[in-house]
Amino acid sequence: MDFQNNTGPETASEEEIFVPSDDVREHLVVVGNGMAGCRAIEELLARDAGRYRVTIFGAEPYVNYNRIMLSPVLAGEKSFDDIIINSREWYSENNIELIAGDPVTGIDRTAKTVTSQSGRTVGYDKLLIATGSDPFIIPVPGKDLPGVISFRDMKDVDTMLEAANGGGSAVVIGGGLLGLEAAHGLTLRGMKVTVIHLMDTLMERQLDEAAGWLLKTALEGRGQTILTGANTAEIYGDGKVEGVRLKDGSEIPASLVVMAVGIRPSTALAREAGLDVNRGIKVDDHMVTSDPDVLAVGECVEHDGNVYGLVAPLWDMCRSLADGLTDQHTGYKGSVTSTKLKVAGLDVFSAGDFSGGEGCEDIVLRDASRGVYKRVVVKDDKVIGAVLYGDTADGGWYFDLLKRGEDVGEIRDLLIFGQAFASGGGALDPKAAVAALSDDAEICGCNGVSKGQVVACIEAGNCSLDAVRGSCKASASCGSCTGLVENLLAVVLGDDVQSGPKTMCKCTSFGHDDVRREIVAQNMRSIPEVMQKLHWSTPDGCSSCRPALNYYLLCALPGEYQDDQQSRFVNERMHANIQKDGTYSVVPRMWGGLTNPRELRAIADVVEKYDAPMVKVTGGQRLDIFGIKKEDLPAVWADLNAAGMVSGHAYGKSLRTVKTCVGSEWCRFGTQDSTGLGVKTERMTWGSWMPHKFKIAVSGCPRNCAEATIKDFGVVCVDSGYELHVGGNGGIHVRATDLLCKVSTEQEALDYCAAFTQLYREEARYLERTAPWIERVGVEYVKQRIVEDDAGREALRARFLYSQSFSQDDPWAERAAGANAELHQHLDPIAIAAE
Amino acid sequence: MTDWIDIGTLADIPQRGARTVRIAGEKEIAVFRTGDDKVFALVNECPHKKGPLSQGIVHGHSVACPLHNWNIALKTGEAQGADEGCTPTIAVKEEGGRILIARPTEMKAAA
Numbered sequence: 001m002d003f004q005n006n007t008g009p010e011t012a013s014e015e016e017i018f019v020p021s022d023d024v025r026e027h028l029v030v031v032g033n034g035m036a037g038c039r040a041i042e043e044l045l046a047r048d049a050g051r052y053r054v055t056i057f058g059a060e061p062y063v064n065y066n067r068i069m070l071s072p073v074l075a076g077e078k079s080f081d082d083i084i085i086n087s088r089e090w091y092s093e094n095n096i097e098l099i100a101g102d103p104v105t106g107i108d109r110t111a112k113t114v115t116s117q118s119g120r121t122v123g124y125d126k127l128l129i130a131t132g133s134d135p136f137i138i139p140v141p142g143k144d145l146p147g148v149i150s151f152r153d154m155k156d157v158d159t160m161l162e163a164a165n166g167g168g169s170a171v172v173i174g175g176g177l178l179g180l181e182a183a184h185g186l187t188l189r190g191m192k193v194t195v196i197h198l199m200d201t202l203m204e205r206q207l208d209e210a211a212g213w214l215l216k217t218a219l220e221g222r223g224q225t226i227l228t229g230a231n232t233a234e235i236y237g238d239g240k241v242e243g244v245r246l247k248d249g250s251e252i253p254a255s256l257v258v259m260a261v262g263i264r265p266s267t268a269l270a271r272e273a274g275l276d277v278n279r280g281i282k283v284d285d286h287m288v289t290s291d292p293d294v295l296a297v298g299e300c301v302e303h304d305g306n307v308y309g310l311v312a313p314l315w316d317m318c319r320s321l322a323d324g325l326t327d328q329h330t331g332y333k334g335s336v337t338s339t340k341l342k343v344a345g346l347d348v349f350s351a352g353d354f355s356g357g358e359g360c361e362d363i364v365l366r367d368a369s370r371g372v373y374k375r376v377v378v379k380d381d382k383v384i385g386a387v388l389y390g391d392t393a394d395g396g397w398y399f400d401l402l403k404r405g406e407d408v409g410e411i412r413d414l415l416i417f418g419q420a421f422a423s424g425g426g427a428l429d430p431k432a433a434v435a436a437l438s439d440d441a442e443i444c445g446c447n448g449v450s451k452g453q454v455v456a457c458i459e460a461g462n463c464s465l466d467a468v469r470g471s472c473k474a475s476a477s478c479g480s481c482t483g484l485v486e487n488l489l490a491v492v493l494g495d496d497v498q499s500g501p502k503t504m505c506k507c508t509s510f511g512h513d514d515v516r517r518e519i520v521a522q523n524m525r526s527i528p529e530v531m532q533k534l535h536w537s538t539p540d541g542c543s544s545c546r547p548a549l550n551y552y553l554l555c556a557l558p559g560e561y562q563d564d565q566q567s568r569f570v571n572e573r574m575h576a577n578i579q580k581d582g583t584y585s586v587v588p589r590m591w592g593g594l595t596n597p598r599e600l601r602a603i604a605d606v607v608e609k610y611d612a613p614m615v616k617v618t619g620g621q622r623l624d625i626f627g628i629k630k631e632d633l634p635a636v637w638a639d640l641n642a643a644g645m646v647s648g649h650a651y652g653k654s655l656r657t658v659k660t661c662v663g664s665e666w667c668r669f670g671t672q673d674s675t676g677l678g679v680k681t682e683r684m685t686w687g688s689w690m691p692h693k694f695k696i697a698v699s700g701c702p703r704n705c706a707e708a709t710i711k712d713f714g715v716v717c718v719d720s721g722y723e724l725h726v727g728g729n730g731g732i733h734v735r736a737t738d739l740l741c742k743v744s745t746e747q748e749a750l751d752y753c754a755a756f757t758q759l760y761r762e763e764a765r766y767l768e769r770t771a772p773w774i775e776r777v778g779v780e781y782v783k784q785r786i787v788e789d790d791a792g793r794e795a796l797r798a799r800f801l802y803s804q805s806f807s808q809d810d811p812w813a814e815r816a817a818g819a820n821a822e823l824h825q826h827l828d829p830i831a832i833a834a835e
Numbered sequence: 836m837t838d839w840i841d842i843g844t845l846a847d848i849p850q851r852g853a854r855t856v857r858i859a860g861e862k863e864i865a866v867f868r869t870g871d872d873k874v875f876a877l878v879n880e881c882p883h884k885k886g887p888l889s890q891g892i893v894h895g896h897s898v899a900c901p902l903h904n905w906n907i908a909l910k911t912g913e914a915q916g917a918d919e920g921c922t923p924t925i926a927v928k929e930e931g932g933r934i935l936i937a938r939p940t941e942m943k944a945a946a
Contacts, residue, residue, distance in 0.1 A: 538894065539895050540870040540894055541894055542894045542895075542897075542899070542906075543892040543894055543906070546892060565849070565852075566849060566850065566851035566892070567851075568892075569892065570890040571901075574890070578887075580902065582886065582890075630890075822847070822849075822854065826857050826863075827843050827848075827855065827856045828842070828843070829840045829842050829858055829936075830842070831838070831841075832840065
């Protein structure tokens with residue numbers, strides 16, 4: 001989904017959320033509508049929802065969004081709507097007044113009021129400052145030129161997207177996480193990007209030299225220019241930015257310069273209000289500032305001499321803050337931080353102190369061909385730091401050892417090989433591994449959820465993955481911790497886990513619906529991309545997931561997706577049905593079951609010419625020619641094509657046949673032209689790929705000779721029009737159709753057929769026929785989408801016909817013309833020298 | 836001593852796919868190329884019901900038989916998971932960009 005094509009981010013400025021002013025509760029005013037401010041309120045609501053009346057001021061004109069997900073928005077992997085944390089409904093449901101797009105400009109601690117830019121003055125009983133950080137702008141000449149921006153908020157992303165539209169070159173100053181993500185996004189958006197980094201190593205605060213070098217090499221491999229040890233002298237340009245000049249005199253032309261050299265606590269407001277401010281606003285263990293009625297939380301604070309720029313400490317602070325506001329006194333004790341990142345799709349992890357020094361021992365593992373580097377720093381038999389590149393699966397375990405100060409003397413020899421090895425010398429049961437984690441071990445980094453919280457959430461009655469995702473948000477964002485959450489479900493509930501949607505196959509922790517949703521949401525365009533982004537556990541999937549992914553991509557991107565032959569079952573790859581002896585059978589299409597002498601002759605000729613041992617009329621009223629050898633298939637198709645016949649797709653997860661009776665033209669009972677409608681239906685639907693095989697029938701009267709009531713889509717003609725039936729199946733579990741509705745014209749029957757087919761194509765799971773699909777979602781749901789929603793039906797129909805404009809090519813014709821000839825030929829052996 | 840037979844280049848086999856080779860008097864051989872460009876050769880028969888393994892979906896270093904979806908390890912020819920059975924393997928090597936397979940009878944003699 002392209003952000004720019006959206007209707008626009010959800011803003012809250014036009015329509016402020018109103019809270020009655022006769023509310024007599026203590027008034028808590030929050031300055032800052034970002035991740036810390038809102039999280040603090042969420043924690044507070046979870047403890048005592050009725051205690052405070054809450055007003056939140058936000059400088060940006062939006063609801064609360066996940067700032068760390070701005071990079072995926074820039075990269076085009078997510079839209080703004082995807083990164084909203086709390087929608088407008090959240091504010092109104094919790095009676096929170098949101099004043100967005102109106103920054104607070106002053107605090108009067110004597111009067112206990114805040115004043116905003118627009119002149120609004122609001123009184124408070126308690127004030128919470130959550131102003132976060134400001135991007136640091138290096139004071140070089142030209143820093144104020146148009147086209148020089150930071151990477152901090154939605155406005156910056158908009159500016160970058162606009163610049164990227166024009167193509168050209170960009171310079172990113174700063175090779176830390178933020179800079180590299182900006183560079184990655186701009187590269188994906190088509191700009192030529194140079195990263196200028198002052199230090200010799202990228203991300204030197206998180207990575208050591210070796211890992212930084214691997215990262216640099218990988219990024220250069222993706223087309224970026226990375227200049228390390230490069231010092232910016234000046235940004236030049238006449239009226240707008242034209243480039244960057246380095247201290248060594250070299251110049252890099254650019255139409256956009258992104259300054260991403262760091263952030264510093266936003267303390268101006270607190271400083272002017274006379275609060276104690278050092279590097280950040282000074283707070284105690286309950287996040288209270290030097291004024292007992294003013295609290296502060298997040299990146300703007302300094303606690304015990306520390307300032308944090310990561311989300312994990314922020315979650316810890318918000319918990320302590322909410323405890324304090326509700327008279328519980330746990331207190332914040334500071335955070336040990338770890339960083340698990342995906343920089344431009346590359347896995348990076350670091351935690352603790354890895355700078356080395358006296359008494360520190362380094363344990364290092366390098367596997368250049370896999371692109372893996374691991375370094376664990378041990379001091380006095382305790383892990384004090386770790387850097388992982390390329391394979392970060394054990395990051396959580398090292399971090400847990402580090403935080404607990406565990407004695408690792410006994411497992412030191414195996415430590416570097418990870419938890420599975422060190423805990424038992426072999427593959428460790430993943431459930432035992434997760435059971436062994438401490439309660440405060442982080443499970444979900446995106447949402448700051450610990451093992452203890454997930455367990456509590458499960459024990460509170462959330463017995464499925466979806467329920468956990470909905471309740472405590474663990475695994476609800478990037479999904480990389482889904483396996484951990486599932487293992488926790490298994491550990492806590494034993495056999496009582498409600499198997500939500502099953503995973504697609506053993507290669508992934510995602511179910512079919514999740515995968516389909518993510519393909520669309522993240523605009524994924526190829527099977528390897530899906531496997532990469534959704535953390536597939538196998539190098540190239542298996543025979544279950546590959547055909548499914550191929551179909552999902554094909555369905556999501558009609559006309560754009562490049563079909564992957566090697567992910568298709570042999571029948572679809574060979575456009576014929578494989579039989580038990582390895583030969584194939586061939587079914588030419590006979591529209592609506594009609595044929596003529598020319599077609600029959602061509603079929604008879606093929607049977608003789610290629611020695612086909614059998615011809616059979618199929619259940620779908622077509623002729624099936626058996627016993628064709630793989631190498632003869634192209635010639636068979638050429639002969640059938642010559643007589644005007646195309647592939648019947650009898651082999652595919654696709655529309656197969658439209659079965660008909662003779663209808664009003666011949667039958668004394670027939671009420672409508674069922675044969676004619678059958679032909680029209682088949683002309684409209686042939687060639688379409690489906691989640692499973694798909695059959696249609698049209699019967700001319702309720703005697704139903706075409707057996708329309710056991711088809712995926714069936715039409716029964718009656719005097720007054722057409723009864724439309726769906727979800728029938730003559731397979732292992734025979735199922736009669738449900739009546740969808742009745743329509744009065746042929747055109748309507750065709751339109752409903754197209755819309756129903758597309759709904760099935762877009763929403764059923766691969767290898768799920770219409771019958772189990774309808775039983776799963778309910779026929780009422782299908783009626784709602786097809787019958788009751790006129791605009792929705794029309795949109796589905798239009799999408800189906802659009803997709804059909806790319807798929808109605810005869811696959812036999814191109815093979816007969818010589819395409820993929822090697823699929824039908826043997827390799828030619830040449831005997832050569834013996835040893 | 837092994838008789839090596841030149842059957843072509845890596846590019847002759849589709850990635851994650853297979854081609855077949857026929858040598859007079861021998862069972863058809865399937866030569867596989869995996870996603871990481873390793874080459875394996877097996878008799879083109881599933882140990883289950885002789886399905887043509889060359890037509891299966893190649894994933895990792897395994898192939899799924901197109902008839903009943905047994906998974907066969909390309910390196911050993913052994914059926915994976917709960918299934919039991921083994922397809923004979925044929926030695927393969929790459930030399931000067933060409934792919935060479937051992938003449939199956941030679942392998943039998945050597946074994």
